[in-house]
Amino acid sequence: MxxxxxxxxxxxxxxxxxxxxxxxxxxxSLFGMVESFVERDIIYKSLSLGIALVFGVIxxxxxxxxxxxxxxKSSVGIAAGLITGLVxxxxxxxxxxxIEPLTLRAVFVNAxxxxxxxxxxxxxxxxxxxxxxxxxxxxxxxxxxIFTLPPVPRSAILVGIIMVITVGTLEELISDVIVNIFKxxxxxxxxxxxxxxxxxxxxxxxxxxxxxxxxxxVISTLxxxxxxxxxxxxxxxxxxxxxxxxxxxxxILSLITIFMPQIIGSxxxxxxxxxxxYTLMGFGLNIVVGFAGLLDxxxxxxxxxxxxxxxxxxxxxxxxxxxxTGVQMTFWTALPFAVGASVLxxxxxxxxxxxxxxxxxxxxxxxxxxxxRVLALSNFLQPLIGGAxxxxxxxxxxxxxxxxxxxxxxxxxxIIAAALAAFISWRLRDSRTGRSWMAMREDExxxxxxxxxxxxxKLLAFATGAALSGLAGAIFAxxxxxxxxxxxxxxxxxxxxxxxxxxxxxxxxGVVVGAFVLVGLPELLREFSEYRMxxxxxxxxxxxxxxxxxxxxxxxxxxxxxxxxxxESGIEPAPA
Amino acid sequence: MAMLELENVHxxxxxxxxxxxxxxxxxxxEIVTLIGANGAGKSSTLxxxxxxxxxxxxxxxxxxxxxxxxxxxxxVNLGIxxxxxxxxxxxxxxxxxxxxxxxFVRTDKKEINDDIDHVFSLFPRLxxxxxxxxxxLSGGEQQMLATGRALMxxxxxxxxxxxxxxxxxxxVDSIFETIVNINKEGTTILLVxxxxxxxxxxxxxxxxxxxxxxxxxxxxxxxxxxKMVREAYLGH
Numbered sequence: 001m002x003x004x005x006x007x008x009x010x011x012x013x014x015x016x017x018x019x020x021x022x023x024x025x026x027x028x029s030l031f032g033m034v035e036s037f038v039e040r041d042i043i044y045k046s047l048s049l050g051i052a053l054v055f056g057v058i059x060x061x062x063x064x065x066x067x068x069x070x071x072x073k074s075s076v077g078i079a080a081g082l083i084t085g086l087v088x089x090x091x092x093x094x095x096x097x098x099i100e101p102l103t104l105r106a107v108f109v110n111a112x113x114x115x116x117x118x119x120x121x122x123x124x125x126x127x128x129x130x131x132x133x134x135x136x137x138x139x140x141x142x143x144x145x146i147f148t149l150p151p152v153p154r155s156a157i158l159v160g161i162i163m164v165i166t167v168g169t170l171e172e173l174i175s176d177v178i179v180n181i182f183k184x185x186x187x188x189x190x191x192x193x194x195x196x197x198x199x200x201x202x203x204x205x206x207x208x209x210x211x212x213x214x215x216x217x218v219i220s221t222l223x224x225x226x227x228x229x230x231x232x233x234x235x236x237x238x239x240x241x242x243x244x245x246x247x248x249x250x251x252i253l254s255l256i257t258i259f260m261p262q263i264i265g266s267x268x269x270x271x272x273x274x275x276x277x278y279t280l281m282g283f284g285l286n287i288v289v290g291f292a293g294l295l296d297x298x299x300x301x302x303x304x305x306x307x308x309x310x311x312x313x314x315x316x317x318x319x320x321x322x323x324x325t326g327v328q329m330t331f332w333t334a335l336p337f338a339v340g341a342s343v344l345x346x347x348x349x350x351x352x353x354x355x356x357x358x359x360x361x362x363x364x365x366x367x368x369x370x371x372x373r374v375l376a377l378s379n380f381l382q383p384l385i386g387g388a389x390x391x392x393x394x395x396x397x398x399x400x401x402x403x404x405x406x407x408x409x410x411x412x413x414x415i416i417a418a419a420l421a422a423f424i425s426w427r428l429r430d431s432r433t434g435r436s437w438m439a440m441r442e443d444e445x446x447x448x449x450x451x452x453x454x455x456x457x458k459l460l461a462f463a464t465g466a467a468l469s470g471l472a473g474a475i476f477a478x479x480x481x482x483x484x485x486x487x488x489x490x491x492x493x494x495x496x497x498x499x500x501x502x503x504x505x506x507x508x509x510g511v512v513v514g515a516f517v518l519v520g521l522p523e524l525l526r527e528f529s530e531y532r533m534x535x536x537x538x539x540x541x542x543x544x545x546x547x548x549x550x551x552x553x554x555x556x557x558x559x560x561x562x563x564x565x566x567x568e569s570g571i572e573p574a575p576a
Numbered sequence: 577m578a579m580l581e582l583e584n585v586h587x588x589x590x591x592x593x594x595x596x597x598x599x600x601x602x603x604x605x606e607i608v609t610l611i612g613a614n615g616a617g618k619s620s621t622l623x624x625x626x627x628x629x630x631x632x633x634x635x636x637x638x639x640x641x642x643x644x645x646x647x648x649x650x651x652v653n654l655g656i657x658x659x660x661x662x663x664x665x666x667x668x669x670x671x672x673x674x675x676x677x678x679x680f681v682r683t684d685k686k687e688i689n690d691d692i693d694h695v696f697s698l699f700p701r702l703x704x705x706x707x708x709x710x711x712x713l714s715g716g717e718q719q720m721l722a723t724g725r726a727l728m729x730x731x732x733x734x735x736x737x738x739x740x741x742x743x744x745x746x747x748v749d750s751i752f753e754t755i756v757n758i759n760k761e762g763t764t765i766l767l768v769x770x771x772x773x774x775x776x777x778x779x780x781x782x783x784x785x786x787x788x789x790x791x792x793x794x795x796x797x798x799x800x801x802x803k804m805v806r807e808a809y810l811g812h
Binding site: 432435436438439442443445446447448449450451452453454 | 626627628647648649650652653657658660664666667668669673676677678680681725729
């Protein structure tokens with residue numbers, strides 16, 4: 001009893017944590033993730049993604065258990081990690097053992113012989129399971145030991161491991177990028193052989209993984225130790241040198257931006273274009289929700305209006321039912337109309353909902369979004385906009401006689417549009433209008449008493465948001481060349497809202513980061529399409545638990561959610 | 577002519593008849609207090625004056641102008657500014673940003689800065705905390721901020737809604753002291769309070785409101801000694 005109190009040896013908690021890990025492992029196995037990921041090698045012929053998943057979970061739980069129990073004494077932490085890992089792996093082992101006698105496969109399709117084979121490492125049942133538990137013990141011990149290390153080597157090792165897994169998983173894309181970079185300098189062959197050092201037929205080669213691990217660990221350590229020093233020594237440089245250093249950084253960054261499509265190839269360019277379109281919408285919704293605090297769930301409506309206006313005005317192949325040839329404008333002539341139409345509808349929606357707040361506003365806008373989609377799909381408007389068949393034959397934008405056909409070319413258009421949106425948001429945020437949006441977000445009555453015209457301020461927020469969404473829609477229509485009502489469903493509104501929340505509501509860099517995480521990542525994970533949404537959902541839940549203010553929060557939100565911790569020292573207990 | 581004049585004002589929340597014919601006047605340079613219990617209609621009276629709540633009958637005139645012809649956000653331009661109930665600071669903005677919001681309708685940058693200094697001289701506490709997020713201020717500091725913010729519009733008439741609410745007695749004293757100072761600088765004040773004793777100590781005149789009607793009015797001294805007021809609000 002006494003010993004327990006001294007060392008905080010909380011056996012119950014360790015076992016509980018282990019059981020949580022065990023449940024996660026069992027679920028991952030029964031969902032079929034382990035089985036299908038086993039096919040995919042991170043390190044060629046040595047480590048598959050499926051096995052990495054199993055031991056990764058055990059590693060993490062070992063680490064967590066050490067973190068909870070080992071603060072006082074590191075030996076306790078290591079023991080805790082081991083116990084947690086053993087409990088978790090034992091549960092998984094029991095599952096594997098029970099699959100056949102209980103004919104679990106009748107219920108769980110994925111509880112297959114292949115799963116058993118993967119988790120027993122191709123051995124007989126008993127020795128195989130012993131290997132599983134043994135290796136798990138090692139993994140959890142590693143996790144626990146790493147926790148007990150001092151912070152610098154700890155983070156170096158963790159960064160190394162994460163990088164090996166990331167690079168190994170994205171092997172195909174990364175080796176393409178390497179080859180493309182060499183291609184820019186006309187050295188495709190050298191690029192191939194360079195990539196060959198790192199990558200095997202599938203995943204990293206053994207030496208590649210060692211190099212990746214070491215270099216990631218070294219770079220992250222140097223970064224941690226030196227960045228502060230570098231900053232101070234940089235500030236000591238004469239201003240002229242500082243300035244030229246800043247300018248050259250800018251030049252390098254813009255060169256990278258310009259050559260990006262060539263470097264990353266067509267597949268990644270496609271992803272980047274989609275991310276940029278979402279970023280554009282994100283900036284718009286960020287004004288409405290983030291700055292002005294008006295929760296709009298029907299944001300996709302303006303995206304659709306922009307796209308359909310673009311389609312109707314430019315299409316060379318309008319729905320046959322119309323019997324019209326259409327006006328066949330160019331992209332650039334139609335663009336102002338597309339944006340204008342969205343703004344108009346933004347205001348039309350804004351007027352009836354002026355008196356609504358919060359949840360009620362959300363419901364009304366939700367309805368508006370659906371109305372637009374249903375109208376686009378309806379028989380009533382079919383003669384004009386094609387119903388379910390949509391509008392085909394939308395031409396690509398032409399710049400100085402050059403047609404922007406592929407994603408690698410359209411990239412420039414969307415990047416410029418997104419940059420413009422970022423600039424507009426940034427200027428508006430720091431303007432008088434931005435201030436009145438924020439005051440309105442905080443308290444409408446008080447804002448009005450301060451002399452803010454609520455009607456004007458609200459409508460301006462709706463209109464600006466709609467304009468950016470309409471712009472995104474117009475580009476989207478030109479990019480695809482054809483549009484269908486089902487491209488404009490509720491999920492887009494939700495995605496855009498989620499990306500600004502995940503990025504950090506009200507924050508401009510947050511929009512970009514959010515778009516990469518919420519739109520780019522699922523596209524990259526397309527390979528694991530079956531589990532894409534599962535991974536994604538788990539990520540969102542974790543994210544909101546761990547970092548509710550977003551990945552790159554606006555100063556304001558950071559203050560609100562973490563302000564008390566930081567300011568505590570400065571505040572005496574409130575006397576009131 | 578009185579600075580502010582309410583005549584037989586009726587206001588509603590939906591079908592709820594909140595003000596049932598309120599008449600009151602505030603003269604230039606006065607502190608007038610409106611005392612009454614919870615739900616008597618004190619805040620509704622202020623909301624009606626500042627235009628957030630619209631009266632359906634009667635008239636509200638300020639310096640001879642009918643306020644019903646102005647939208648709420650224009651009324652501050654006429655020189656009426658409000659310290660809202662529960663303080664209503666913009667919690668996510670800093671103290672400085674809150675004060676700047678108070679001067680939203682003004683464009684005279686230099687004079688705004690002078691006024692900020694003036695507010696800081698009234699409330700030195702705010703100067704220390706000027707870059708702090710106002711949501712992390714104590715209740716007393718938030719009350720100071722709300723008052724300072726209202727002053728930033730350079731009001732002729734300041735409407736104060738329960739400045740003593742939720743504050744420790746020592747802070748209430750200092751807030752009321754500041755109210756007197758603000759008044760001495762020439763700002764007329766209409767003060768709504770539940771803390772009738774405190775309010776009557778600094779006010780020139782007072783009105784007692786019950787269930788949407790004015791039941792009593794007199795100068796502050798007489799009200800303090802009035803039997804009904806003593807029993808209902810002063811507790812003895």
